[in-house]
Amino acid sequence: MLTRLCEVAIGELRMSGAVVSLMTPVHATGDQSGTITAASSDGARSVDELEFSLGEGPGRDAFSGSRPVLTPDLEKAFDRWPGYVPAALAAGVRATFAFPMLIGAARFGVVHLHCSRARTLTDHDTATSLMLTELATEIVLDTYAPAGEHTPVDVPLLRPDDRRDEIYQAQGMVMVALGVSLREALARMRAHAFASNQELAAVAADILAGRTHLEPDTDGAP
Known part of the structure; x- marks a missing residue:
């Protein structure tokens, strides 16, 4: 179901990739651990794996800050993510939009959208992204919570x-x-x-x- 949601996201929002990652905070270090649960393609999965390899990126910031991180042009974000940006650009990603999966103050993961060109989200795109993130959260809660x-x-x-x-x-x-x-x-x-x-x-x-x-x-x- 999450894979299908990723496919819907790239179609409805004209993205090149979409990923759902489940994440948990590691309180001792302030870092996060996580796993990619679903992706629209192997390429989208590889882009998100960069964040775990490099220890930085929009998805990690969206999760730690409990707020969306919208990056219309990665070429203007070198100072923020000096390791992630060149690697993502080399992978063909130019813009990313990361939305945290939340229930109240509890965080579960991130829905991360990639685009191959610089762009901003319209109000409709943002509303659709938030709706899909809420749906992903419901799917995760209804499927993966331990008995x-x-x-x-x-x-x-x-x-x-x-x-x-x-x-x-x-x-x-x-x-x-x-x-x-x-x-x-x-x-x-x-x-x-x-x-x-x-x-x-x-x-x-x-x-x-x-x-x-x-x-x-x-x-x-x-």
């Missing part, structure tokens, strides 16, 4: 082997039963999973089997 551990928002999440189709089916059933939106239906399922100390997939399976029925609010409003 039994809660995210900073206390939501039990999925493991890679969970069946997402069952969750979507159960989500639709809850939507119809309670007369709520799809988003609200999923929120109700997650709340029930947290309250009952279950994984979301297990709650979905119980809903589909008729073992669990989510109730509307006590005031009668769903």
Whole structure:
């Protein structure tokens, strides 16, 4: 799903590459460790690997600063990243746009977009980039959080082997039963999973089997 998101990003935003990297801070050194989870191409992956090799770059700054780092022209950024810039230019990258993946104060990684020419993002491009970053964050939270551990928002999440189709089916059933939106239906399922100390997939399976029925609010409003 993250690879598909990268492919959508380069198509919608006219980029030459897109990468999703999961990162964690290393508090003892102030550095970050991370891994590239998905990329639109091997070339885009190689560009992002430069940051881990050189210890600097826009993606690392976006993560450490918890804010987007927009670089319309890398040729004007030599002073900021003296090692990364020449290597990225040699790889055919001229502009980069890095967006941190955040939930509140918690950081998870970066969506990093590359372009082969100097350019700025329009307001529409920026809004699309932020939307894709939010979607990437949701995918990561729903897929990669370790079983039994809660995210900073206390939501039990999925493991890679969970069946997402069952969750979507159960989500639709809850939507119809309670007369709520799809988003609200999923929120109700997650709340029930947290309250009952279950994984979301297990709650979905119980809903589909008729073992669990989510109730509307006590005031009668769903």
